[in-house]
């Protein structure tokens with residue numbers, strides 16, 4: 001199935017998240033892809049209560065080569081009623097997922113190394129809002145050029161050169177069995193640019209001829225630390 005065959009809902013809402021260009025959320029675009037059940041390697045379908053708070057996990061969606069971070073932030077993440085993105089899922093609305101392709105120069109987790117990571121512990125960064133260095137916990141950090149995103153605010157850019165938030169992955173939680181499905185993607189995704197620049201390498205890493213192959217039905221979730229040999233922290 002080709003990407004154009006999927007439902008594309010473009011709401012064309014520009015949300016001002018601040019006064020500086022880097023703080024403007026990109027055009028809010030929802031793209032629905034095939035629902036995929038998140039699975040753990042060991043026990044079949046992954047239940048929300050198996051996700052360790054503060055531990056970054058990795059899965060590949062909506063394409064088999066495009067990485068996403070899955071995080072239980074440990075706190076409820078809610079949004080306004082008119083927001084396209086619905087915030088956190090799970091028993092306490094604390095679980096979110098984002099594309100792990102940095103919006104600056106597309107640094108992303110690979111088997112050898114990852115410069116992008118979720119940091120549950122406090123990190124220091126230069127705040128664009130506050131105009132000074134601050135310490136904050138619970139952030140996604142890309143150590144390539146020190147972009148910082150807030151997963152509790154739709155991966156809003158807090159610092160560094162990233163031009164827009166990470167794409168948010170739409171998750172659907174089933175409170176009857178605790179399972180989670182990935183349903184689509186919100187915001188400015190980097191997928192086409194990612195394939196142009198990294199498609200060949202991603203094909204080699206995932207041993208697949210077409211890096212644009214869509215994820216189908218189930219996707220495996222692993223700890224980021226189990227996937228990548230070296231995670232850079234800054």
Ligand code: FES
Pocket residue numbers: 102103104105106107142143144145146147160161162
């Ligand atoms: S690629 Fe992430 S900050 Fe440059």
